[in-house]
Amino acid sequence: MTAELGHFALIFAFMVAIVQMVVPQVGAYKGWNGWMQMAVPASIVQFLMTLLAFGALTYAFVVSDFSLNVVVANSHSAKPMLYKISGTWGNHEGSMLLWVLILTLFGAMVGVFGRGLPPSLKARVLSVQSTIAVAFFAFLLFTSNPFARLAFPPMDGQGLNPLLQDPGLAFHPPFLYLGYVGLSMSFSFAVAALIEGKVDAAWARWVRPWTLAAWIFLTIGIALGSWWAYYELGWGGWWFWDPVENASFMPWLIAAALLHSAIVVEKRESLKSWTILLAILAFSFSLIGTFIVRSGVITSVHAFANDPTRGVFILAIWGVTIGGSLTLFAARGGVMTSKGIFSVISRESGLVLNNVLLVVAALVVFVGTVWPLIAELAFGRKLSVGAPFFDTAFTPFMILIAIALPVGAMLPWKRAYIGKTVRPLYGALALSVALGLLIWVLQTGGRMMAPIGLALAAWLVMGALIDLATRVRVGKIPLGDSLRRLGNLPRADIGKATAHAGLGLTIFGIAAITAWETEDIRVAHIGDTFALQGAVTSYDIRFNNVENLQGPNYRTTKGDFTVLVDGKEVAHLRPEKRFYPVAGMPTTEAAIDIGVTRDVYVVIGDAQQNGGWAVRSYVKPFANWIWFGAIVMALGGLLSLTDRRYRVAAGAKRKAAPMAQATPAE
Amino acid sequence: MKTMRALVILTVFLAAPLWAVQPDEILPDAQQEARARVISKGLRCLVCRNENIDDSNAGLARDLRLLVRERIVAGDDDAEVLDFVVARYGEFVLLRPKTTGSNIALWAAGPVMLLLGIGMGIAFVRRRKGNIPASLSDKEKARLAQLLQD
Numbered sequence: 001m002t003a004e005l006g007h008f009a010l011i012f013a014f015m016v017a018i019v020q021m022v023v024p025q026v027g028a029y030k031g032w033n034g035w036m037q038m039a040v041p042a043s044i045v046q047f048l049m050t051l052l053a054f055g056a057l058t059y060a061f062v063v064s065d066f067s068l069n070v071v072v073a074n075s076h077s078a079k080p081m082l083y084k085i086s087g088t089w090g091n092h093e094g095s096m097l098l099w100v101l102i103l104t105l106f107g108a109m110v111g112v113f114g115r116g117l118p119p120s121l122k123a124r125v126l127s128v129q130s131t132i133a134v135a136f137f138a139f140l141l142f143t144s145n146p147f148a149r150l151a152f153p154p155m156d157g158q159g160l161n162p163l164l165q166d167p168g169l170a171f172h173p174p175f176l177y178l179g180y181v182g183l184s185m186s187f188s189f190a191v192a193a194l195i196e197g198k199v200d201a202a203w204a205r206w207v208r209p210w211t212l213a214a215w216i217f218l219t220i221g222i223a224l225g226s227w228w229a230y231y232e233l234g235w236g237g238w239w240f241w242d243p244v245e246n247a248s249f250m251p252w253l254i255a256a257a258l259l260h261s262a263i264v265v266e267k268r269e270s271l272k273s274w275t276i277l278l279a280i281l282a283f284s285f286s287l288i289g290t291f292i293v294r295s296g297v298i299t300s301v302h303a304f305a306n307d308p309t310r311g312v313f314i315l316a317i318w319g320v321t322i323g324g325s326l327t328l329f330a331a332r333g334g335v336m337t338s339k340g341i342f343s344v345i346s347r348e349s350g351l352v353l354n355n356v357l358l359v360v361a362a363l364v365v366f367v368g369t370v371w372p373l374i375a376e377l378a379f380g381r382k383l384s385v386g387a388p389f390f391d392t393a394f395t396p397f398m399i400l401i402a403i404a405l406p407v408g409a410m411l412p413w414k415r416a417y418i419g420k421t422v423r424p425l426y427g428a429l430a431l432s433v434a435l436g437l438l439i440w441v442l443q444t445g446g447r448m449m450a451p452i453g454l455a456l457a458a459w460l461v462m463g464a465l466i467d468l469a470t471r472v473r474v475g476k477i478p479l480g481d482s483l484r485r486l487g488n489l490p491r492a493d494i495g496k497a498t499a500h501a502g503l504g505l506t507i508f509g510i511a512a513i514t515a516w517e518t519e520d521i522r523v524a525h526i527g528d529t530f531a532l533q534g535a536v537t538s539y540d541i542r543f544n545n546v547e548n549l550q551g552p553n554y555r556t557t558k559g560d561f562t563v564l565v566d567g568k569e570v571a572h573l574r575p576e577k578r579f580y581p582v583a584g585m586p587t588t589e590a591a592i593d594i595g596v597t598r599d600v601y602v603v604i605g606d607a608q609q610n611g612g613w614a615v616r617s618y619v620k621p622f623a624n625w626i627w628f629g630a631i632v633m634a635l636g637g638l639l640s641l642t643d644r645r646y647r648v649a650a651g652a653k654r655k656a657a658p659m660a661q662a663t664p665a666e
Numbered sequence: 667m668k669t670m671r672a673l674v675i676l677t678v679f680l681a682a683p684l685w686a687v688q689p690d691e692i693l694p695d696a697q698q699e700a701r702a703r704v705i706s707k708g709l710r711c712l713v714c715r716n717e718n719i720d721d722s723n724a725g726l727a728r729d730l731r732l733l734v735r736e737r738i739v740a741g742d743d744d745a746e747v748l749d750f751v752v753a754r755y756g757e758f759v760l761l762r763p764k765t766t767g768s769n770i771a772l773w774a775a776g777p778v779m780l781l782l783g784i785g786m787g788i789a790f791v792r793r794r795k796g797n798i799p800a801s802l803s804d805k806e807k808a809r810l811a812q813l814l815q816d
Contacts, residue, residue, distance in 0.1 A: 235686055235721060242716045270794060342794055349791045356783035364776040371763070371772045379768040384710045386718065386761025393776045523689045605688075614689055 003068055006056025007147040010097075013049035013104070014137035016042050020130035024123035028195075036123035043111035043126050046133065047104040054088075054101045057146050061088045067153040070094060070146050076159035076582050078553045086170035087160045093146035095173060099290065100136045102181040106210075107133065110185065117206065124192035132184055135317045143310045159582035162554065168228035175221030176248050180286035182214025183255060187283035190276045191325055194332045199276065204266035207279065208259060209641055214282075215255040216637040222248050223630035234588035236601050236620055238513075241390040246369045247289035253362035254282040257355045264351050268413060270340035271348075273333040274355070280329060284322045285362070291318070292369075343415040350408030354401070361397035368393060402456040402507060405500060406463025410470065424470050428462035443515075453511020460504030464497040492643040499636025506629030512622035525612040529564075532600070534619035539600060540564040541617055546604070554578045556589075559604035559613065563593055575604045599623045686721050688728070693735055702735050705747055709734070710761050718761055 020042035027035025060068050061084050064077045074091040075084055083090075089098040107129040114122050140146070163169075189207045193199045225245070230238040239245065258278040264271040291314050342348040368385045375381040406428070410421050422429075436455030443450060469475075471493060472485035486494075516535040524530060524543045532539040545560040556578045563571040571593035579586045593600040598621045605614030687706075693699040706720035711727040719727040719734075730751070737747045751759055763769050 237721060240716060338794070340794070342791075344791055348794070349787075352787045352791055353784075356780075356787045360776070360779045360783045363779055367772060367775045375768060375772075381768065382756060382758045383763050383769070384716075384758055384761050385763050385772070386708075386710060386716060388708050388762035389772075392762075393773070396776075397780075521687055521689055521692060608689075616686075 002056045002059050003065065003147045003149065006053040006060075007145070009049045009052040009056070010137065010141060010147070013046050013053065013100075014134070014141060016046045016049065017104075017130045017133040017137055020046065021127055021134050023127075025127040028120040028123040028127070031120075033119070036119050039123050039126035039130075040111040043104070043107040043130070046130070047101075047108035050097075050101045050104045053147075054097055057094060057097060058085060058088045061085060061094075064157065066155070066157055067149050068146075069148045069150050072150065072154055072157045074160050075157040076553070077156055078582070079160060079165070080552055082167065082170060083160055083165045086164075089173055089177075090160055090164050090170075093140070093144045095177070096136065096140050096144055097146050098174065099177055099181060100133060100140065102177050103129070103133050103136065103184055106181060106185050114206075121192055121196055121198075121203075124195050125188045128188040128191045129184065132188070132321070135320070139310075139313050139317065143313050159553075159580070162578070162580040162583050162585055162587050163232065165580075166228060166232055168224055168232070172221055172224040172228060175217050175224060176289075177221075179214045179216075179218030179221055179248075179255075180251060180290055182210055182217060183251060183279075183283045183286045185210040186214070186258065186279040187325070190279035191328065193336075194276060194325075194328050197332060197335045199265065199272045199336050201266050201269060204262045204275070207275075208262040208266060211255055211259045211262060211279075211282070212637050212641050215252065215259055216634045216641070218248060218252045218255060219630055219634045219637065222252060223627045223634075226630075227627050230623070231590055231592060232587070234590055234603050235616070236517075236590070236599075236618055236623070238623075238626060241368075241387045243292055243369050246365050247292040250362045250365050250369075251282055251285040251289055253358050253365070254278060254285050257358035257362075258282050260351050260354050260358075264340075264348055268340035268342065268348060270338040270342070271352070271355075272336035272338050273329075276333060276336065277329060278355070278359070280322075280325045281359075284318075284325075285366075287318060287321060340414075342413070345411065345416045345418050347408070347411045347413045347416065350404070350411045353404055354408060357397055357401050357404070361394060361401075364393050364397065365390065398507070399452065399456065402460055402503070405503070406459060406467070409463065409496065409500060410467050424466050425463060428459060428466055431462065432456070432459040447515045449511050450515035453507055453515070457504045457508035457511065460507065461501045464501035464504070467500075468494070468497045490643055492640045495636045495638070495640030495643070497636070498639055499633045502629045502632030502634075502636055504629070505625050505632055509622050509625030509627075509629060513620050513626070516621045518619045519616065520618070521614075521616045523608050523612040524615040528612075532617045532619060534598060535621050537565060537598075537619075539570075539619065540567075541602065541615075543613075543615065546613065551578065553582065554580045557604065559591075559602075559615075561591070561602050563600050563602075571600060573600070573602045575602050577604055577606075594624060596624070597622060686723060687731065691728070691731055691735065693739065698735075698738050701744060702731070702738055705734050705738075705744055706731055708748075708761050709751060710759050712755060712759060 020039055023035050023042075024039035027033070027038070057070075059065075060071050061075055062081070064071065064075060064084070066072050070091055070093050071087075074094075075087045079087070087094075089095045107126060110117075110122070110125060110129070114125075117125070186207050189203065189210070193203055222245075225248070226238045229240070230236055258275065261271050261275045261278055265275050340348065368389055371385045372383060375383050406425060407418075407422060410425070412421070432455045435458050436451040439454050440448075440451040468486065468489075469482075471489060472482040474482045518532070518534055520530070520532045522530060526543055526545060529540050529542040532541050540563075542562040542564060543559070544562060547558050547560070549556050549558055556576045558574055558576045561573045561575070562569055563573060573591035573593060575591035576589035577586060578589060588603055588605075590601055590603045592602075598619050601618040601620055603616045605616065607613055687703070693702060703720060707718050709719045709730060711717045711719045711722035711724050711730070713724050713726050714722050717727075719730045733751065734747055737750055742750065748760070757764060763772060765773050
């Protein structure tokens with residue numbers, strides 16, 4: 001019964017979306033106020049209906065309604081409640097439903113909080129947003145109906161992939177979707193502006209918070225996914241350049257470029273058509289991301305052939321959205337006249353450089369991701385493009401960005417004198433280079449990654465601090481006055497410095513773990529103590545015991561280890577090897593002693609034929625700085641989002657986050 | 667639905683616990699072992715999804731790891747080991763694509779796009795570089811004075 005209710009709600013939302021796509025657009029064109037106004041209630045109804053549908057599906061998962069096809073394929077009655085709920089979006093149909101739920105939520109938020117928007121722009125934005133919704137509702141209803149019933153319901157379900165039964169991964173997709181879909185808002189604003197033929201500072205003030213929020217969600221989502229891989233996959237890898245990861249990383253890079261170029265539009269009324277193009281690109285990459293994950297096109301050309309209806313639908317959505325908006329851009333992009341004039345050395349130029357580097361970096365990832373497909377279709381070569389390619393091709397861009405960033409961030413608008421800007425940074429430059437050299441000398445012929453990465457990280461962090469210090473004139477006026485000035489600085493400026501420092505922290509973590517990780521693989525017997533040599537400290541690991549236990553829906557082999565330094569116990573670790581009978585699949589649960597300067601990471605493997613167990617242990621220096629840096633970046637974004645000049649939109653945003661996460665619990 | 671199920675089965679099969687290098691595979695010579703690890707990180711586990719043989723626990727990955735070590739012990743240098751593996755499994759096995767033939771486009775894409783981007787950036791910046799007047803014109807000064815008086 002509830003499933004049918006959900007199904008009807010979804011169909012109703014689809015109908016409303018079609019009306020909302022057409023009527024406000026016509027109204028805006030003709031100047032009919034009533035027609036424009038209807039977009040607001042329509043957007044709210046659309047959201048509520050989708051929420052109802054999502055609630056019905058969640059309910060089906062919670063009560064394990066095995067008459068629904070999706071529930072059977074992705075759930076099991078013995079699964080813990082958290083994973084029954086997260087199972088709602090842990091599959092194709094449910095995740096698409098979550099996608100439109102967020103899409104309609106954002107539409108409704110513009111409807112409710114967008115009182116300050118010019119009526120015609122608002123009507124057009126909501127119409128464009130609804131156009132995207134129409135495509136996705138149709139995709140859901142015609143090819144991926146989550147409410148499809150089974151004629152003969154089985155006694156129990158097939159379970160959820162045990163790897164996905166993890167709190168980190170339960171919330172990874174919703175965050176990514178909040179990010180992907182947040183970019184749909186920037187896209188809708190861009191297309192609406194193209195139709196209106198007007199882009200000004202007020203427009204940018206509306207687009208920037210959406211982009212910023214989307215970027216924050218993507219940052220958190222990507223960090224969660226990477227952290228999950230680190231502790232769950234069993235050897236502490238945290239980034240694999242897998243197509244699925246690249247799919248979330250490309251929109252992140254483009255969104256980062258977009259939120260910088262939107263500043264130029266807002267403050268200097270320049271870079272307008274470029275910003276529009278970036279907004280279109282960012283959402284295009286989001287769509288590609290959504291579908292790469294969902295269709296597996298990039299992993300194999302044949303995924304399309306297996307399910308032609310879905311494949312054709314996806315191609316059509318891509319073609320219409322990307323092709324249509326780019327055509328519109330080609331026709332109308334020239335209308336945007338930029339006013340701002342600036343000299344070659346200026347903040348504007350710095351941001352242009354930022355955009356060039358970020359966008360080209362994203363395109364490099366894109367080319368690498370699709371190259372196997374192109375090579376096979378065009379040249380008949382079956383080949384792989386893996387991590388070694390991306391490491392080589394992508395890293396230089398990050399190095400260039402890190403070198404240029406502190407200088408660009410301090411350049412004044414309009415016209416700058418490079419000498420004057422760089423002067424306060426001399427100290428930081430000298431210190432960073434000295435630090436790099438010191439590391440290089442100390443590690444005697446190790447990987448170059450460490451000295452370069454550390455120097456760049458120090459340069460970024462010190463650069464961010466000096467940026468703030470210069471703004472509040474530390475040393476030039478009494479300290480108390482400086483502190484008062486710091487309190488009065490716009491939040492956006494503090495957010496900027498925070499996010500830039502966060503990038504430095506992440507680079508530090510990456511460089512340190514890549515260069516200095518140590519590893520030990522051996523067969524150990526119960527009672528053995530073996531040495532694990534870290535980059536600085538030497539650890540002793542004592543293997544105390546192994547037990548076999550029963551979990552809620554798995555069996556587990558649990559090892560018991562003590563980590564010692566100079567005979568003193570520093571940690572007690574219990575790595576597990578689990579077996580999930582429903583999926584017939586084992587997983588590893590690494591045991592990690594988390595620390596600021598290093599993680600000690602122990603994994604237990606198979607029992608050996610002649611006694612003993614395979615045991616791998618690692619010292620991973622500064623591993624957590626990778627994700628800590630990402631959190632700091634997201635925090636910087638959040639600070640910037642709460643800046644006074646975005647107050648209306650910022651308030652809307654803050655309400656949005658808990659709402660979107662609270663929905664599945666219904 | 668069939669696709670989804672196939673995908674799920676695929677992921678389940680391929681993403682199982684990553685058991686990588688086993689203790690019994692490790693070569694006694696630390697230097698040779700280190701070389702084997704580096705080579706392994708650049709070879710794809712053919713039945714896996716974007717995983718190198720060093721990280722993978724698939725049976726085939728283990729066979730390949732042993733093969734790489736065998737060749738190293740037999741005295742091959744790194745390039746010879748790679749050639750040996752490619753001759754048997756095709757270039758699909760290389761995670762770092764070759765720099766020959768059509769792949770030149772892949773490797774050149776980054777630098778070429780960067781140069782293009784910087785070129786376009788410079789062109790744009792130069793076009794925007796108007797004559798920024800250092801001080802106000804007489805007309806503007808008069809207007810300012812008038813505004814200040816009001």
